[in-house]
Amino acid sequence: MSFARKLNSLLLPFSILSWLGLLACALLYAHPTLLGQAVALPGWLLLLLQAIFTAAIFLQERAVTDRLRGLDFIGLLRRLVLGPGLLATACVGLHLLQQLIRQNLPNTSSLAFTAIYTVNIGLFVVLLARTNYVWRSLVLFRSSARLRTLWTWFEVLLGATLLLRLFTWTPPFGLDTALLGVMAAFGAYISSHQKWVAYLSRRQKLEAVLLQLAVILSMGVFVFYFLHTLQDPQLIAPGTQHEFLILNAFSASFFAIMGLLVTFFNLPTAGVFEQKREEILSLQRLTQLIQRGQNAEEVYRMFFDSAIQTVEADAAWLELDSTEEEYVGQHYHIAPEQAQGIRHLLIDYNLGHIEYLNNDLPNSSGFRNLELPFGSLIVMPLRSSKRQYGSLYMLKSSTQGFDRENQSILQTFASQTVLSIENLQLVQASLDTQRVQDELKIASAVQDSLIPKNLPIDNWFEISSHALAATEVGGDFYDFLHLPGRRLAVLIGDVSGKGVTAAFHVAQMKGIFHALMQENPLARNEREKFPVPSKFMAQANNALARCLEKAAFITASLYIIDYEHGGFVFARAGHCHTLYYHSIKEEVSYFRTAGLGLGIIRHDGYEKYIKNQFYDYNPGDVMVIYTDGIVEARGNDQEEYGEERLQQMLERTYYLDADQIKEQILTDLNEFSRGQPMHDDQTLLVIKFKASQPEPSL
Secondary structure, eight states: OOHHHHHHHHHHHHHHHHHHHHHHHHHHHHTTTTTSSOOOOOHHHHHHHHHHHHHHHHHHHHHHHOOTTTTTTHHHHHHHEEEEEEEEHHHHHHHHHHHHHHOOOTTTTHHHHHHHHHHHHHHHHHHHHHHHHHHHHHHTTTOOOOHHHHHHHHHHHHHHHHHHHHHOOGGGGGGHHHHHHHHHHHHHHTTOOOOOGGGGGGHHHHHHHHHHHHHHHHHHHHHHHHHHHHHTTOOOHHHHHHHHHHHHHHHHHHHHHHHHHHHHHHGGGHHHHHHHHHHHHHHHHHHHHHHOOOOOOHHHHHHHHEEEEEEOSSSEEEOOOOOSSSOOEEEHHHSSHHHHHHHHHHHHTOOOOOOOSSGEEEESSSHHHTTTOOOOOEEEEEOEEEEEEEEEEEEETTTOOOHHHHHHHHHHHHHHHHHHHHHHHHHHHHHHHHHHHHHHHHHHHHHHHHHHHHHHOSSSSEEEEEOOOOOSSEEEEEEEEEETEEEEEEEEEEESSOOOEEEEEEEHHHHHHHHSSSSOOTTTTTSSSSHHHHHHHHHHHHHHHTTTOTOOOOEEEEEEEEEETEEEEEEEOOOOOEEETTTTTTTEEEEEOOOOTTTTSSSSGGGOOOOOEEEEEETTTTTEOOHHHTTTOBBBSOOOOOOHHHHHHHHTTSSOOOOHHHHHHHHHHHTTTSSOOSSSSSEEEEEESSSOOOOOOO
16 A cells, blocks of 8 residues: 555544543633643633644645536536535534523533534644635646646645644734635636636526536524634633634635636537537438438438527428338428428428528518418528438427528538438448449448548638549548638538448538537627637547547648738648748748647547647748648559659749649659559648738728
8 A cells, every 4th residue: 555545544533532632621721620630721822722623624625526427417416515505504403402401401502512622623623624625626627737737826825824724823024814815716717727617508597507506505593603602601612713714604605606606607608519410410420421321311400400499490301202112201390282382482482402591481473371380490401512402491489480500500411411322322232233342332422422522712722622532432632611701711621441340430420510619609700700610620539539439540730821811820630741931030840849649649638639739821922732642652662652743843832833843843752752552542732832922801
């Protein structure tokens, strides 16, 4: 057994012995003739024993390591309330017992009073220690090393301040008052770091409020007792003892009150966070159905149920155009006659197969005649580039019931549903033909459909791309997404493995990319409307942890280019380093940043392995993004093409436009590896910021 464990095992018996010593000293201090002869105990001895007992109890509670179990914050608060509740009940019971003894046994009431008072001191110190270290577990939940260090210093200073209150010495120049003020400010700063509240649902937050009120009420029972006994003529105890107890109560209640305030302030946002979480979970369920081999009907049902739950629709129906499936659709809180009336009206207005939003049905001429009990309608078509699958109709009773956020998430759901349906169809087709060959062809078609055919075009930059799979189906991917405020998100990555599984993981990654990069309704400004790359990687890792096989992983890099303000931020998750030409410095170099592949570790500590890097670009700068198939291509002597040769190519071609730079690199790569088989997929993106940048709009 280690020294620390041995020390911890001795704390409980030491605490009991120190309290028994405190009890004996208190009795002798209040009743010097208790042993038959006068024993005059000094007051400092009583205070010293109380300080030793208090320190022992606090050290014992501090030694508990598994107080918080996972994310069971409510369970921790329940256990805390159960302890104080019992202790406060015991305090009230002892007080009533004291009154009963005083009425019936007046000769022994003074002795009993001192004993009961000392018992309540012991119960109160246990309550304070437990409350203090429960809040320590909550405040330090997923905290930084700096905050943990600050808490340790706060503990030391608080302990010293409280123990000094036991003694009659008063620091000069009002230093004690100043120290208390500093400790209050220090405690307010530390207790404001309560990340655990964000992990609670609205119901859990309300329960947390009640539990914290119960803790404060239990603390108040003891405070009331000590304030009541302070004026009791039978109490014989040093005056500083009460100051010590009341100050302890204040410090313990302080954390409970701060936690209560933080929980209250977070109540209005609980619904929004739950909705965003449900959106991500719904999207995950949709993407996982294809891997579990479910049929099209289950995909449609999942899409329908998820959409209703996410936008909180009062009525809805899903109508499919295809007659090949047995499943033709379903209705939710709307009569088929009403649904047909709405559909025919939209067809009459040539709105039958397009995305449509109407937030004021009662004042729309055609809808007014239908006398519908609804005020808002949104129509989301299910279609791909080749086929119309059907449409989703959603209604709300109130006007202005749908917003752009609802429309955006429904677009993502619809796109993912169509992708899942097409994947199912492709998989089913592979089962009807020669399994191995057709499987590769189908997966190749899926992968090809995921690669953007139209590159972003803008006056600020030019982009050129190249993608070539080593076999029928590869694992490389890239995608673009325009963001608010003239920003562009660029994602590139490489899935481990090949074949159908890799293609499905590419589809999942693309769905996650579009879902997570949607606008944030709580954003305070334009820069907060989408997650920074490191946060995206952490959220994507969390989503993929439930989908990827244990041996699978994905490397990726995400770039968010703010080309109106002339800068970008990026992060890499184990992907190849970015090659960059600096037009001002007239030099080519690599951005070498830390990063770990998605799915390699599957817990909440992943984000610390990802770092953001910010850079202000200049007109004429060039960014070369690629997968490892480029630099690992081999020549006749089995030597790799390598990062150095790629860097040399950019040094010779940076002045050309993006397409010419790409072609020059590929020509050199093909000459280098001529006659050698291609072992890995090759993907290359060249982004050049134009030498003549437009004037930023105001």
